[in-house]
Amino acid sequence: MRFPGFTGEWKETTAAETCSEFKSGKGLKAENILSEGLYPVYGGNGLRGYTSTFNHDGFFVLIGRQGALCGNINIAEGKSYITEHAIAVQANTENVTGFFQYLLLNMNLGQYSDQSAQPGLAVNKLLKLRINLPSKEEQQKIATMLSLLDARIATQNNIITTVC
Template sequence: MKAGKAIAASKITECANSVSSVRCFGANGLRGYVPRSNQSGNAVLIGRQGALCGNVYFVDGDYYATEHAVVAAPREGVDCCYLFYALAAANLNQFKTAGAQPGLSVERLKKVKVALPDVETQRRIAKTLEQFDVLINDISQGLPAEIEARRKQYAYYRDKLLSFKEKVA
């Protein structure tokens, strides 16, 4: 784990363009775009400043992490997607320091315990959670799946409600 690097706000653009096309992440996720990256590969970013510190983001490829984000690159035997879900579930905001500007230090974050099953189990868990995430957050996939589930539920209860035991007299 390590903190990102400071960058002047004037170097961050709201939209990607021919000069600034690299994603720039701060304490609350994507801040905008910058000319050059300072990180590459898969990692989990943790917001470390402000009331919302402890936010967790999965990033891949080239990106810039500001000083308000902690980069958690997985070590050998740790699946990055699993790490993302485990840290998101850990409610990292509870480890913030009190004060007018709450914050999370790298040292405090290093003390957070995360269960680490074998890497195949980690991948299976991450894949299952990704599938749920798609169903919940991607309306083009989630809505048809929800409609189909409600149709099956309707058919089940319809058949249960309309089936009667015959009385033998």
């Protein structure tokens, strides 16, 4: 199923060819992660706390890199600190980061983890995965629609929680 007006073939490529950033964050000592602060700190499983410095600014898709939940997907917006337990992904200017959020979520990235006592994802391995992408305009349309659906689902869940 396609949106009206989009007919071009999707292009097969890799994340390495379509992302301006696809790398692990940086280490941050536990004592520097606080319950309040200027900038959110994101690890492999999402928000960990806050700190006084940031190492990313913009919209990023985060891939959990280590542990039982490796391969899970979160997002970071604005100024934030992304730790080494997450892979920060940002599309290049020819693609849409919001589209990558849903594409990566659908890829079940946990299946590519190393099978050891502590499962983990290798950035170099993920960069080589083949993906199919529509035009930038169609990526934006798809990302916007899915984002609106997510917002509606969240609203309905809040209503259900409030009523029950």
